[in-house]
Amino acid sequence: MLELYQFELSHFSEKVRLVLDYKGLAYRKIEVVPGVGQFDLFRISGQRQVPVLKDGNKVITDSTAIALYLDKTYPDRPIIPTDPQKKATCLLLEQWADNSIGVKGRSILLEGLKSSSLRTSILPSGTPDIFKNLVGSIPTEAIDLLGLGVGLTPDAMRAAKAEMHRSLESICMLLAQNSNAYLTGDTPTLADLTVAGLSLLLKIPEGPYLNVPFNLKGKGVPGFADNPDYDVFFTWRDKLYADFRNPFTPDISNNSGAAPTTPTTIAID
Numbered sequence: 001m002l003e004l005y006q007f008e009l010s011h012f013s014e015k016v017r018l019v020l021d022y023k024g025l026a027y028r029k030i031e032v033v034p035g036v037g038q039f040d041l042f043r044i045s046g047q048r049q050v051p052v053l054k055d056g057n058k059v060i061t062d063s064t065a066i067a068l069y070l071d072k073t074y075p076d077r078p079i080i081p082t083d084p085q086k087k088a089t090c091l092l093l094e095q096w097a098d099n100s101i102g103v104k105g106r107s108i109l110l111e112g113l114k115s116s117s118l119r120t121s122i123l124p125s126g127t128p129d130i131f132k133n134l135v136g137s138i139p140t141e142a143i144d145l146l147g148l149g150v151g152l153t154p155d156a157m158r159a160a161k162a163e164m165h166r167s168l169e170s171i172c173m174l175l176a177q178n179s180n181a182y183l184t185g186d187t188p189t190l191a192d193l194t195v196a197g198l199s200l201l202l203k204i205p206e207g208p209y210l211n212v213p214f215n216l217k218g219k220g221v222p223g224f225a226d227n228p229d230y231d232v233f234f235t236w237r238d239k240l241y242a243d244f245r246n247p248f249t250p251d252i253s254n255n256s257g258a259a260p261t262t263p264t265t266i267a268i269d
Contacts, residue, residue: 001026001027001028002020002025002026002027002028002053002054002055003027003028003030003053003054003055004016004017004020004027004028004029004030004051004052004053004054005030005032005041005044005045005050005051005052005053005054006029006030006031006032006050006051006052007031007032007050008029008031008210008211008212009200009201009204009210009212010050010051011102011105011106011197011198011199011200011201012050012051012063012098012102012197012198013050013051013063014197014198014200014210015051015063015067015102015193015194015197015198016051016053016063016066016067016197017029017197017245018193018196018197018240018244018245019066019067019070019071019079019190019193020070021244021245021246022077022079022188022193022244023070023071023074023076023077023079024076024077025070025074032050044059045059045061046061047061049061051063051066053066053069053070055069055073063098063194064094064095064098067079067094067190067193067194068080071190079188079189079190079193080189080190081184081185081189086184086185086189089183089184089191090183090184090189090190090191091190091191093183093184093191093194093195094190094191094194097191097194097195097198098194098198100163100164100167101164101167101195101198101199101202102198104160104163104164104167105164105198105199105200105201105202106201107156107157107160108157108160108161108164108201108202108221108224109201109221161223164202164224165224168202168224168227168229168230168233169229171183171195171233172229172230172232172233175232175233175236176232183195188240188244192240193240195237196236196237196240196241199233199234199237201220201221202220202221202224202225203218203219203220203221203224203225203234204216204217204218204219204220205217205218205237205238205241205245206218206238207238207241207242207245207247208247208248209241209245209246209247209248210248211248211250
């Protein structure tokens with residue numbers, strides 16, 4: 001069975017989960033706990049970042065590379081159009097979404113992490129209580145310093161928010177003008193699954209798709225998740241989830257690929 005090394009609230013992991021669910025592929029989710037889990041992940045993949053997909057002896061890193069691998073290896077329900085123009089549009093939108101919604105989404109989330117309850121809620125399932133308590137006790141000033149440490153000055157944060165607003169406005173206009181149900185045609189492509197999955201940090205879907213605390217569902221970054229100007233986008237995204245995203249269940253023996261309720265030790269071949 002396919003194995004996905006992930007964080008439950010990683011939006012790039014969610015991009016891959018949407019691809020897997022859309023293609024109807026059975027997979028096992030392995031939650032990578034910060035610290036020792038990332039060390040083991042480095043041993044298997046050469047990096048500490050998720051997502052990482054393991055298919056037998058093959059190990060694929062990077063969400064785009066994983067998606068392209070899955071489409072080539074498991075061609076049923078393709079996510080890359082065959083028409084050259086639609087294919088080019090799909091790949092351009094996917095790359096744009098990675099660099100805009102994906103990267104800026106992480107920056108914008110840092111602002112929300114000033115809430116201690118949010119900080120502890122987004123940690124992977126099974127994170128030790130001592131680590132949760134440590135994360136929850138971080139003062140707001142330290143979050144500001146963390147942002148400065150990675151280049152997120154107040155000006156950089158304002159720029160990230162402005163770019164995200166422009167991105168969502170553009171997607172809403174595209175959806176409003178498109179007579180088809182999806183961004184490049186009448187069936188989902190990698191562009192749709194990427195844009196939908198990467199919006200996870202802006203607003204967590206309300207449905208039973210993720211192993212997260214109930215109070216987080218439907219919540220998101222103020223100014224984005226609660227902005228009526230983006231209702232078109234989130235309505236579209238939620239319909240895509242309802243149609244193609246499998247519900248969470250703790251039973252990892254079925255085909256839903258649901259995560260276990262506690263972290264799984266990574267086995268190194």
